[in-house]
Amino acid sequence: MKKSVLLSLILAANLAWADGSHWGYDGDLSPENWGTMEDAKTCSSGQKQSPIDILNSVEDQKLPAISFNYGAGHLTNIVDNGHSLQFNFQKGNHITYNDKEYTLVQFHAHEDAEHTIEGVRYPLELHFVHQAEDGSILVIAVFVKEGADNSYFEKLSAFKDLAKAGSLDTDIAFNPEELYPTDKAYYTYSGSLTTPPCSEPVTWILFKQPITMSVAEIEDIAKHLPKHNNRPIQPLNDRVISNN
DSSP: OOHHHHHHHHHHHHHHGGGOSSOOSSGGGSGGGGGGSTTOTHHHHOSSOSOOEEOSOEEOTTOOOEEEEOOSOEEEEEEEOSSOEEEEEOTTOEEEETTEEEEEEEEEEESSOSSEETTBOOSEEEEEEEEOTTSOEEEEEEEEEEOSOOTTGGGGGGGGGOOTTOEEEEEEEOOGGGTSOSOOOEEEEEEOOSSTTOOSOEEEEEESSOEEEOHHHHHHHHTTSOTTOOOOOOOOTTOOOEEO
């Protein structure tokens, strides 16, 4: 099998886990048991697991800039998959980071936030999942705090009528950069997917500045999420957290 085909299959398998039904956030399916599942051993044995508490980060003025090439990307569908509310993108939108191109695949929500900043947890965290041709994954995390309505997010209001475990095909023009904070300063570290199979490594970029959504908007999203679909904080081990 060609290397490029094999990598594509591995990537598809990694992200397909998010749509499975054999893990969750409560009882026997909860995060402390993920590592007992076949093909998810990394959830308990991995040394670069996410999320983490962002504490004692090292300032590095030389961190790469992020080049956004999203254009007027289109969402192909919205899914309530039992673990999160997921918005899937057509292929073609991408970013360039550290001289590598990553294609935007989807974004989804966690309530409360998974990462904490010196112990402080935001009410919501959005994960924008990107993949490179070599199989590597980069996730941009956007923290959400309570505040003013987010008019750009309202472009996705069709999700409000989505049934539990339902999906909706769409053709919504949506540029994620319009949802990102104005200030693109960020933290970065090497981690993992925060859901099974907890694959490592994943490059994490966490914008320091949160965006705002109204209480009503956050509640609308939370209706499509399991209560507290956030994995517990994982050990940092010997990793370095950098920021600019």
